[in-house]
Amino acid sequence: MKYRGIIFDLDGVICSTDEYHYLAWKALADRLGIPFDRERNNLLRGVSRMASLDIILEKSEKTYTDEEKAAFAEEKNTLYRQLLKRMSPADLSDDVKTTLDALRKTDLKLAIGSSSKNTPFILERIGLSHFFDAVADGNCITRSKPHPEVFLKAAEMIGLSPADCLVVEDAHAGVEAAAAGGFDCAAMGDARDDARANWHLERFSDLSKCLG
Numbered sequence: 759m760k761y762r763g764i765i766f767d768l769d770g771v772i773c774s775t776d777e778y779h780y781l782a783w784k785a786l787a788d789r790l791g792i793p794f795d796r797e798r799n800n801l802l803r804g805v806s807r808m809a810s811l812d813i814i815l816e817k818s819e820k821t822y823t824d825e826e827k828a829a830f831a832e833e834k835n836t837l838y839r840q841l842l843k844r845m846s847p848a849d850l851s852d853d854v855k856t857t858l859d860a861l862r863k864t865d866l867k868l869a870i871g872s873s874s875k876n877t878p879f880i881l882e883r884i885g886l887s888h889f890f891d892a893v894a895d896g897n898c899i900t901r902s903k904p905h906p907e908v909f910l911k912a913a914e915m916i917g918l919s920p921a922d923c924l925v926v927e928d929a930h931a932g933v934e935a936a937a938a939g940g941f942d943c944a945a946m947g948d949a950r951d952d953a954r955a956n957w958h959l960e961r962f963s964d965l966s967k968c969l970g
């Protein structure tokens with residue numbers, strides 16, 4: 759096999775929490791009278807919660823204190839977690855489920871590399887709490903994507919060097935992070951055509967084509 763491990767982004771790769779992020783940020787932006795739409799929401803993919811808020815507030819006519827910003831982020835996260843409660847193992851697509859089950863039968867180490875601090879909650883909701891060999895997420899890093907810290911941490915946790923791992927990402931910030939960390943990257947979804955990626959996936963199951 760070309761790789762010894764795979765590091766998966768979570769939101770937008772394993773599951774579609776991106777719509778819930780959008781709805782929660784949209785509710786906050788509407789309350790504050792700030793223009794926000796799905797196109798702008800794409801800029802938030804893979805980016806940390808506070809960095810996402812800063813991107814939203816770029817369109818605000820007002821400036822806010824750090825305390826106000828912390829409260830806004832908390833407000834969004836409370837609504838987002840309410841929406842996450844709707845998730846269940848049925849939210850895992852057949853394509854993702856079948857592929858993960860097949861990969862689990864190989865010698866490959868499988869890890870999560872997500873910017874999200876809600877990663878443990880999401881994995882629990884979709885029934886994957888105990889599936890991966892390692893989970894690196896927003897709770898164990900200080901620098902969010904496009905910095906490679908979360909992927910480097912995941913590789914360290916599964917005992918592999920970046921050159922032996924493939925990162926799977928749906929965000930341009932994540933593709934950039936993978937390249938910066940010395941990882942090969944398979945891009946899908948919003949970032950599928952990113953020229954910095956080594957592989958361009960139409961769907962999750964196309965991963966099998968990268969493993970040779």
Ligand code: B16
Pocket residue numbers: 767768769770779802803804805806807810835871872873874875876877896929
């Ligand atoms: P939270 P990923 C990222 O997850 C999301 O793509 C991004 O939109 C979000 O702002 C970030 O997690 C932080 O999420 O507010 O739950 O800590 O794509 O890296 O799995």
Ligand code: MG
Pocket residue numbers: 767768769770771803804927928929932
């Ligand atoms: Mg993502």
